[in-house]
Amino acid sequence: MVFPRLDELTNNVKTLQPKPDSVNQAVYDLLIKTAVDKIINDVVAFTNVPAEELPKEVDTPMLLKLSGWFTDAGVFMSADDRHKGAVTGITEGDTQITYGSPQNALSTLGSVSFIDSDFKVILMRYRRIRGWTYE
Template sequence: MAFPRLDELTNNIKKLQPKTDSVDQAVYDLLINTAIDKIINDVVAFTNLPAAELPPVLDTTILLKLSGWFTDAGVFMTANDRHTGAVTSVKEGDTQINYGNPQNALQSLGSVSFIDNDFKSFLSRYRRIRGWKYD
């Protein structure tokens, strides 16, 4: 992927979603990099723009979408926080509560759609029609 501001985006998401002691560094880096690749590929697929041509104005929205997903999924919570937030499922009967964790987040990342209706409206301004020649 030839996204020109990849290092800056990676550094900024790492500042917003710092690594906790309960997360291995390799897993942390893998999740960050995979999530960034996923959202950029989603934006490229929707806009029909090459990654190298994505305008800088999209960076903030991409950053906020990623940070929101990490927070909502409870990916980088500390061990203590994990028991008080980010419940991913509750089962009735035999009580079972599942909390978000990095391994589950990586597995679910493939089915996550970062391109919701609000983001589509925003991205539509930059969308190109396939097959047209642009100078």
């Protein structure tokens, strides 16, 4: 993938989602890289526009989607904050509470769809018909 603003997008995600002390640097970098790659691939697949030709106008929506996912999933919350929120599952009976974590987020990232109805409205402006020649 040759996305021209990959470093800028990655650095912006890292700025909005700083690494907590409790998360290993390698895990943090891997999660950020994987999430950025996934959203770019999702946008490319939806729009049929090669990564190197994606317009700058989709960068901000991609950044907001990524930041929102990290926050909603509670991926980089501190241990104290994680116990205050980011509950991802509760089972009744033998009580079980599941909290978000970087390891859980990485394993579920493959099933996450960043292309929701709001994002589709933006991406439809740039969508191409597969098989046509654009010059």
